Amino acid sequence: MTELAPQFDPKQIETTLFDRWLKEGCFKGVADSTSEPYDITIPPPNVTGSLHMGHALNNTLQDVLIRKNRMAGRATRWVVGTDHAGIATQNKVEQKLAKEGLTRYDVGREAFIEKCWEWREQYGSTIIDQLKAMGCSCDYSDEWFTMNESYQRAVREVFVDWYDKGLIYRGRRIINWCPRCTTALSDIEVEHEDVPGRLHYLNYPLEKPVGGRHFITVATTRPETILGDVAVAVHPDDERYQELIGSVALLPLVGRKLEIIADDYVDPAFGTGAVKITPAHDPNDFEVGQRHDLEQINVLDEHGAINELGGVYAGLDRYEARKAILADLDAEGFVEKIEDHEHAVGHCYRCHTEIEPYLSDQWFVDMKPLAQPAIDAVRDGRVKFHPARWSNVYFHWMENIRDWCISRQLWWGHRIPVFYCDACGKQFASKEDLTVCPDCGAPLRQDEDVLDTWFSSQLWPFATFGWPIGDVSHAPEAVDYWYPTSALSTARDILFLWVARMIMSGLYFMDGQVPFADVIIHPTVFNKEGKRMSKSLGTGVDPLDLMETYGADGMRFGLMLQVTGVQDLKFSEEKLLSSRNFANKIWNAARFVLMNTEDYTPVAAAPEPTHTADKWILSRLATLVCQVSEGIDTFEFGEVARALYEFTWNEFCDWYIELAKGRLQGSAGERAEVQRMLVFVLDQTLRLLHPMMPFVTEEIWGKLPLVREGQASMLIRAAWPDADALARYLDPQAEAALSSIKMTISALRSTRARYGISPKTPLAAVIRTSTSGQAEFIISRRALIESLANTESLEVGTDVAKPPASVSMIGEGLEVFIPLEGLVDLKAERMRLSKEQEKLQVEFDRLQRKLGNEGFLAKAAPEVVEKDRARAEDLQGQLEKVVGQLADLG
């Protein structure tokens, strides 16, 4: 047997173990008709991405679920892969080209796409390698990519189906345009941010004075858009403007005639109650324009600069144009006043450029018909959110869902499979690439745009099982076996972008079956100051650095300790330090067990405890197994981690191992019995810890003297502890008995500390118990007390006399006297006991009041009343003893 080092060094074992797991094929998802599958499809990280704390948290959590269920005997598969991330990747490749002084237009579409693939080859596996470093047990033998061949077929299948059913349509609308990415975005890809701005009051002269008025004042935050104004609107009931409705204003600087129209959209209370209408640059104005059949004048180009329709301002960037136009308006006296005005401005979620409402032709998905079944699925519990409150957020969005703009003016992505025949005018969607028109034989032209990345991501839970036809690595029935998946774990910010859409498309294409039963919305990781972790702001922490310092297990467990049902998580590195120390504690507990079991012969059968300490630890273990199993199944990761920590450290290490030390020196039979227990409890504990701390547990487990066949890793060989089978070990008496031993030892240690007596100086103790049974029990555990508290003599009984000049400690059902000839500080003892008395009295009085309350006796649960009664009795006993001791002290 190889001796373990006194300190656990994660680096020494992590890669070796991970390679072994891979080599043994532990992670491979294999369909097994005899077992119920447990599978998760990983939220595919962007190929451009690298691991951040959110990933670290989310993937640990999924690995915990996967590992636990794998140990529990389920056919398990964690599908891994990456997302092609249209805009993000295109930006990266464009940046790379820019360094060579090139743009994508210089290299051309085909060559550019080729460069994107090259980029993906080169950098796309970074994050996968980082998942491996974390120990994530994904099925790496089958890595997916949202643009691989099989996936492309899935996207085509979906597009053509929806197109043919009329769910995908083309429309000319105001969409969100990013002038930097030069593409349309969907509504939810826009991040709104309140920014300080200005509200400009502009006087638009009337063509002819009306009732003595020469102009109408409009308010706008964006003066540059006046170039696209086609009307001025007021509320139909606004008395101030009744006589102006129908007359004409003249657009300053431009001179265009603007009819003054009436529309309900206008809020008379805001600004002047008169609104300039710019249908091509504002979604509301667009609608007003439609109602009044107004012209749409688009004055911006795709980069957000004023186009040729902007007259003298043509070519100016939108911000320069704003300044120039404002200056000219001011010079000509059109500016009435300017007020500060905070308002929400949309920004591109990829590059944070201000988005521009922009009129253009785009493809849309009609969402209403898809949304209803997805609302029902959550409503009737086929999909459950954890925490449950997220379902309300989901409902709110789904019930107000708007059509989804899916076309992107990019090159990297799934090209829209719509073909046009310029000769005969045919337009159709096709799963196959066609070059000639099936009707007239003329050459076909494919739509230039690509699909929103999220259009392909939404297919993840079934496309990754080879849907629709299966491919080389997938039997066609793979999707039948693995779909629906078991759980989905993700951050809240992609609830709409991704989760909702997966539910909709899953239900639609998988015969009404939901893609997953449980959606776990994990807390968002913030830094200590409560700010978003951000690489660019330098407020982030790199999980790789953390693993370097605390080990993968330390990072994983430290994160799990912090997971609660709360929506924000202020990242605490101290928890990782505690977790690293915890790993070391486990390591050393194992080291102790291994050092003391070299002469031990493994036994397969479960232990039958006779010793109280053994009964106690098995009882505690049985409770722990329940807590951990249930906790993982109900996604209470923080509670599970805390229960494991507490049991391992405070019960197994602090007490059981200490209690075992003496017994290991006992008779051969006694020694064997304790060895059996140490190995059994450690084995079971390691199994429970494994999902959260896979490395340290695997390393130790492999060295434990167990009856085992072959050398397979614990990940697949160690069965998950069975709570039902262990329930027979539950033993409240043993747990109570242990507490009196603990009390006795604590009393001795506390006295020692108070009087500065070295642990090396043996103490004598006299213990008075309330029952003879208790006295017998303590006597039988004399050796334990001697070894843990260094006592040289122990006198125990129900009526033993208090030795003179002794310190007395009072606990539940017993008094401990420690003779300290010549040392006892009477004054200090009196003070301590008085304080103790006060504490006991307060608590006793509280209970007395409670027990004297008719309402309590009548309405509280009988067991609660009984418990309080017993406690009051015990407190009374303790009080009497304290009072007695005080009297003794004089």
Next chain:
RNA sequence: GGGCGAUUGGCGCAGCGGGAGCGCAGGACCCUUACAAGGUCAAGGUCACAGGUUCAAAUCCUGUAUCGCCCACCA
């Protein structure tokens, strides 16, 4: 304008109807033969505030305050 979350010892957090807990920091003592990344002992809180429900409230309800998120087309 709606919605959600948070407010508990110096710091970070758990508990979410019946005896206020954890980690870190700080104090005293201890290199005790698994572990100083450790052990023992002690100290530290009117659970944001105000009402209410209940025999019983840190825990449930209502409101207030502060902080933070999300959704929303008010120019």
